[in-house]
Amino acid sequence: MKKIFTAFIAIFCFAQTANAQNDDFAQLNNKTLHLKNGTVINEGDVIYLGNPSGCYENCFQYIFQEPEEIIPKITHKFTKNVYAPYSGEKVRVKKIKQISQQDEKIWLITLYYLPKKENLYCYLEKAFNAGEIVITQTNNTLIKQDIKTETKQTETQEVQEKNTNNFSAADEIRKLKALMDEGIITKEEFEKQKAKLLE
Numbered sequence: 001m002k003k004i005f006t007a008f009i010a011i012f013c014f015a016q017t018a019n020a021q022n023d024d025f026a027q028l029n030n031k032t033l034h035l036k037n038g039t040v041i042n043e044g045d046v047i048y049l050g051n052p053s054g055c056y057e058n059c060f061q062y063i064f065q066e067p068e069e070i071i072p073k074i075t076h077k078f079t080k081n082v083y084a085p086y087s088g089e090k091v092r093v094k095k096i097k098q099i100s101q102q103d104e105k106i107w108l109i110t111l112y113y114l115p116k117k118e119n120l121y122c123y124l125e126k127a128f129n130a131g132e133i134v135i136t137q138t139n140n141t142l143i144k145q146d147i148k149t150e151t152k153q154t155e156t157q158e159v160q161e162k163n164t165n166n167f168s169a170a171d172e173i174r175k176l177k178a179l180m181d182e183g184i185i186t187k188e189e190f191e192k193q194k195a196k197l198l199e
Contacts, residue, residue, distance in 0.1 A: 033107070035128075041135060043093055043095060047091060049088065049089050049091060051087055053132055062123040062127035062130060062132055063086075063121070064079070064120065064121045065121075089115070091120060094110040094111060096109050106125065107123070107124035109122050169197040173194050176190050
């Protein structure tokens with residue numbers, strides 16, 4: 001009877017563990033987080049901050065600024081909320097970590113916000129469910145496309161400016177040559193001004 005009871009307890013515990021694993025929000029595999037809905041997050045990926053859901057929509061409830069004290073970083077009990085102006089901003093996933101608070105498993109991700117060069121801390125599952133972060137598989141593709149577009153636009157602008165400068169310099173040299181031919185300026189002055197324009 002004792003053996004049957006022990007076996008029953010073992011089977012029950014195994015079933016509970018299996019169910020808990022099946023109900024997990026995400027699974028981490030070699031710095032890649034696989035969400036239950038099929039979304040994949042890697043360290044280094046770019047995601048967007050969504051809409052704040054706390055404090056009468058003035059601040060994020062599950063995203064926090066980097067604390068000045070070391071204790072919150074250890075205990076993961078953050079209090080310095082991120083406010084509404086961060087909404088829509090791009091952040092990079094710096095670190096993915098699973099923590100436990102009491103019996104609840106919590107995914108904590110560190111986000112890097114470049115404009116202010118600061119770390120943000122986010123309770124992933126709660127923030128995701130509340131719409132405070134937006135994760136789509138196209139995020140990184142769009143970011144790469146934006147960077148390529150911006151780079152191409154910058155290169156085109158530089159070429160246009162260079163061509164304009166060259167055109168302007170040529171015009172100025174022609175004018176100086178005409179002045180020299182008319183005897184208004186000397187050859188030395190012409191050469192000096194020409195050298196400046198061609199620098």
